[in-house]
Amino acid sequence: MNPEYASNLVNRRDLKPYLNADQFEFRDSVNRVLTRHASPEYVRQCDEEKRFPEELVKVAAEQGWFGITLPEAYGGVGGYLDMAAYLEIVAYHTIALARFWNANVNMVGGALARFAPDDIKGEVLPKLAEGRAFLAFALSENGSGSDAASLTTRGVADGNDFILDGTKMWISGALQADYILTAVRTNPEAKKHDGISLFLVPKESRGLTINPIDLLGGHAIRTCEVVYDGVRVPKEMIVGGLHVGWKKLTTVLSKERIALSAMCVGGAQAAIDLARWYANDRKQFGQSIIDFQAVSHLLADMQTRVDAARLMAFRAAKLLDEGESCDVESSQAKYFASDTYVQVATDGIQIMGANGYSAEYAMQRHYREAKMFQIFGGTNQIQRNIVARALKS
Ligand SMILES: Cc1cc2nc3c(=O)[nH]c(=O)nc-3n(C[C@H](O)[C@H](O)[C@H](O)COP(=O)(O)OP(=O)(O)OC[C@H]3O[C@@H](n4cnc5c(N)ncnc54)[C@H](O)[C@@H]3O)c2cc1C
Incomplete structure (x- = not known):
C-alpha cells in the first residue's frame, strides 16, 4: 500500500x-x-x-x-x-x-x-x-451484559478475606493478565447498583480458571470465560471501597468509549486506504475501477463518514482532557465511529470484490473486527439510549 x-x-x-x-x-x-x-x-x-x-x-x-x-x-x-x-x-x-x-x-x-x-x-x-504486568477487566457475565449491574458473581466475607464464586464472560486479554479487576456482588440485600465491589484478583489465585472463547474476529487478543471457584482474596485488594464499585465503574466508561471511537477511526481509515489503493490499481473494462463513479462515490462517502467520526472522537477527548462532562459526546462518538467502521469495511469488501472477501487481504479482518466495536464498551443501542435520554426535556 x-x-x-x-x-x-x-x-x-x-x-x-x-x-x-x-x-x-x-x-x-x-x-x-x-x-x-x-x-x-x-x-x-x-x-x-x-x-x-x-x-x-x-x-x-x-x-x-x-x-x-x-x-x-x-x-x-x-x-x-x-x-x-x-x-x-x-x-x-x-x-x-x-x-x-x-x-x-x-x-x-x-x-x-x-x-x-x-x-x-x-x-x-x-x-x-513499563509493560511488566498486565491487567484485564471482568464485568460481563452470561446473564448480565447490557444490564451489567445485575451481575451475580458473589463475594462473601471470611475473616480478613473475601471468597469469590461465579463466572465472568468475554474477558479480553485474561490469558496474559497478571491481575483481573473483577466486579463482584458483596451485598446481595442492597439494590442492584449498590452492593457491588471491585476486587483486583491475582491471576495465580487458587480456584481461578481461564478458558478462551472462539469468536468471529479479534483472535490475537483472546476473549475468555473466567471461572471463580472459591477464590480467596484479601480485603486489601478491594478497589474503590466496599459495596460502592458500581459508582466508580461508571466514571471510567466515558473514557473507554472515547478510546474505542479513536480506534474505530484508525481502523476505518486503514480500510479506506486499502480500498483506495486497490481501486486505483485494479483494472476492468480497460480502466481503473476508481474511474467508475459507482466506486469513487462509495470511497467519497466512506472518507466523509470517517472524517466526521474523527472530529467526534477528538471533540470528546478534548472535553475529557479539560475535565468537562462528556457522557453524551463520548456515546455519540462511540456509536457513530463503530457504525462507520462497519459500513466502511462492508463497502471496502464490495470495492475489492472477491479479493476483499479473501483471507489474503486485510479487508475481511476489518469486516470481522469492526463488528466487535458495535457490541463491547456498551452496545450501540445502549449508547443511543444515553444520547436519547439527554434529549428528553
Ligand atoms: C470481543 C469482545 C470483547 C469483550 N471484552 C470484554 C471485557 O474485557 N470485559 C467485560 O466485562 N466484557 C467484555 N465484553 C462483553 C461486552 O461488554 C458485552 O457483550 C456487552 O456489554 C453486551 O452484552 P451482551 O453481549 O450480553 O448483550 P445483551 O445485553 O444481551 O444485548 C443483546 C441485544 O439487546 C440489546 N439491548 C439490551 N438492552 C437494551 C436496552 N436497554 N435498550 C436497547 N437495546 C438493548 C443490545 O443492544 C443487543 O443488541 C466483550 C465482548 C466482546 C464481543
Missing part, C-alpha cells in the same frame, strides 16, 4: 485545533515504529494463528506507550488527547495492540490510578507503565 497514506493520516490538518506540534511528532514516531514492527504479514499471522502479539507488545512497552494517561508519579505521561492521537495511529496498523492497550491502561490502569489504595498503585502501576 502507498506509505504516503499513513503519513497523511499522521499530519491531518483537521486535527490542528486539537493537537500541538509535540503530539503530531508523537503520532509520527508511533507510525514509524509500527510501520516497522506491525507489518501487514505479522498482523495477519497473529490473527490467523490466534497468537498474542508478544513481540509487538514488547516494542510498545519499550516505547513507553503503556504509560500514556497514567499518573506521572507511577511512570505515566500525557492525557486523553494524547490517547486519542496515539490510538488512532495504532489501530490504523493493528486493532489488536490498540484493544490490549485499552483494556490494560485505559480501563483497569485508569481505574486503579483513581480508586486503588496506595499500596496497590505503588505495586501495579509502575509495572504496567
Whole structure:
C-alpha cells in the first residue's frame, strides 16, 4: 500500500485545533515504529494463528506507550488527547495492540490510578507503565451484559478475606493478565447498583480458571470465560471501597468509549486506504475501477463518514482532557465511529470484490473486527439510549 497514506493520516490538518506540534511528532514516531514492527504479514499471522502479539507488545512497552494517561508519579505521561492521537495511529496498523492497550491502561490502569489504595498503585502501576504486568477487566457475565449491574458473581466475607464464586464472560486479554479487576456482588440485600465491589484478583489465585472463547474476529487478543471457584482474596485488594464499585465503574466508561471511537477511526481509515489503493490499481473494462463513479462515490462517502467520526472522537477527548462532562459526546462518538467502521469495511469488501472477501487481504479482518466495536464498551443501542435520554426535556 502507498506509505504516503499513513503519513497523511499522521499530519491531518483537521486535527490542528486539537493537537500541538509535540503530539503530531508523537503520532509520527508511533507510525514509524509500527510501520516497522506491525507489518501487514505479522498482523495477519497473529490473527490467523490466534497468537498474542508478544513481540509487538514488547516494542510498545519499550516505547513507553503503556504509560500514556497514567499518573506521572507511577511512570505515566500525557492525557486523553494524547490517547486519542496515539490510538488512532495504532489501530490504523493493528486493532489488536490498540484493544490490549485499552483494556490494560485505559480501563483497569485508569481505574486503579483513581480508586486503588496506595499500596496497590505503588505495586501495579509502575509495572504496567513499563509493560511488566498486565491487567484485564471482568464485568460481563452470561446473564448480565447490557444490564451489567445485575451481575451475580458473589463475594462473601471470611475473616480478613473475601471468597469469590461465579463466572465472568468475554474477558479480553485474561490469558496474559497478571491481575483481573473483577466486579463482584458483596451485598446481595442492597439494590442492584449498590452492593457491588471491585476486587483486583491475582491471576495465580487458587480456584481461578481461564478458558478462551472462539469468536468471529479479534483472535490475537483472546476473549475468555473466567471461572471463580472459591477464590480467596484479601480485603486489601478491594478497589474503590466496599459495596460502592458500581459508582466508580461508571466514571471510567466515558473514557473507554472515547478510546474505542479513536480506534474505530484508525481502523476505518486503514480500510479506506486499502480500498483506495486497490481501486486505483485494479483494472476492468480497460480502466481503473476508481474511474467508475459507482466506486469513487462509495470511497467519497466512506472518507466523509470517517472524517466526521474523527472530529467526534477528538471533540470528546478534548472535553475529557479539560475535565468537562462528556457522557453524551463520548456515546455519540462511540456509536457513530463503530457504525462507520462497519459500513466502511462492508463497502471496502464490495470495492475489492472477491479479493476483499479473501483471507489474503486485510479487508475481511476489518469486516470481522469492526463488528466487535458495535457490541463491547456498551452496545450501540445502549449508547443511543444515553444520547436519547439527554434529549428528553
Ligand atoms: C470481543 C469482545 C470483547 C469483550 N471484552 C470484554 C471485557 O474485557 N470485559 C467485560 O466485562 N466484557 C467484555 N465484553 C462483553 C461486552 O461488554 C458485552 O457483550 C456487552 O456489554 C453486551 O452484552 P451482551 O453481549 O450480553 O448483550 P445483551 O445485553 O444481551 O444485548 C443483546 C441485544 O439487546 C440489546 N439491548 C439490551 N438492552 C437494551 C436496552 N436497554 N435498550 C436497547 N437495546 C438493548 C443490545 O443492544 C443487543 O443488541 C466483550 C465482548 C466482546 C464481543
